[in-house]
Amino acid sequence: MKTLLKLAWRNIWRNRTRSLVVVISLAIGIWATVIILSLSDTLHSESLKDAIEYKYGHIQIQNPDFVKNEKLALTIPNGERILGEISRDKEVKAATARTEAYGIIASAGYSSNIILIGVLPGAEEKTTLLKSRLSSGDYLAQEVRNPIILGEKLAQKLNVKTGNKVVLGFEGKGGELISSTFRITGLYKATQTRDEEMLVYADLADVTRLAGIEGQYNKIVIKLNDPDQLAPYLASLKARFSGPNVLIRDWREANADLELLSNWIDQMDFIVTIIVLIALAFGILNTMLMSILERYKELGILMAIGMNRLRVFTMIVMETTYLSILGGAVGMAIGFITVSILNYSGVNLSLFSDALSGWGFSSDVVYPILETKVYVMITVLVILTAIVTSIYPAIKALMLKPNEAISKQN
Secondary structure, rough: HHHHHHHHHHHHOOOOOHHHHHHHHHHHHHHHHHHHHHHHHHHHHHHHHHHHHHHHHHHHOOHHHHHHHHHOOOOOOOHHHHHHHHHHOEEEEEEEEEEEEEEEHHHHHHHEEEEEEEEEEHHHHHHOOOHHHEEEEOOOOOOOOOEEEHHHHHHHHHHOOOEEEEEEEEEEEOOOOOEEEEEEEEOOOOOOHHHHEEEEEHHHHHHHHOOOOOOOEEEEEEEOOHHHHHHHHHHHHHHOOEEEOOEEEEHHHHHHHHHHHHHHHHHHHHHHHHHHHHHHHHHHHHHHHHHHHOOOHHHHHHHOOOOOOOHHHHHHHHHHHHHHHHHHHHHHHHHHHHHHHHHHEEEEEEHHHHHHHHHHHHHHEEEOHHHHHHHHHHHHHHHHHHHHHHEEOOOOOOOOHHHHHHHOOO
């Protein structure tokens, strides 16, 4: 076996140019895969992190009827008690309550449909990144009567700015239309255009007072200390509080669009990897078939002097394995160095800012990262692809008839 390994190693360097082309092709393919996956994984993880920390939290509690009808009066029974108990759990970093309603906002000559979200200012600040998104003004200033904050795009649409008054209309407890004047205390910048145009935040106390549901909520948002404990803590919450009027869900269940986006990105990663592997497979297949054609006579002689067909098969497979290991090592090394450099310097994707916003990514600069397990996975897949691809050329070599092979090139 040792002799066979040495022979396979020697054979791949007999035509250095061809072998180097294969190694370089493999390295470029792997390098490109590493870069694409690192950018994709970073965008994926950052968009999920942003969505969880900005809007959704890790766990949400709602009245199931509110999920179906989204009526402001469909609140969580004993919501204050549930929020108080949850806030004391050691697994919970922070928890807040919200009251949400569809409505309309109007300024002098302009109006727009909105989603009004009443929040507990202090608790919301600890639970989500809403306050950090303010681009101007103050965060629900308590000294102002009926303060609200708007998205920048909505403010542009209404032709208003910080300090201006607007009129909000929304449905009350009994279905009646409630209308009141609010003062804009701040503007925020969102990661998604739709949020910036639709979501209006007010003090929960003001919203519930106007709606006639003081001390009631239709959503509780929970942020955990350790996201890895989501599943067991979710199970414990369901055991403690679940009932016909209490629905407890994690962020995936509560936000189908976010889960669809996550699945779509995973599928794109899979497709990119498959395309690269197929391209590499064809390159290896072509190279090894050419190698066998050029060595017809040599292989025929080896068989004629006693080398059995299994050893010939093994030799061909080992040649391909050597090339794939070399190409894989070079590609991984260059990929790791490139990702490390880009993680330090960042990648400016401002040309794709609209698309990034659709992903829920707030920055034009991306700092790629890639988990070690992904590097290992790519390396293993490339080597396995190369070995599987080499089987066909090796079988072609097995089909050689020594006499014909020797005479063909005489």
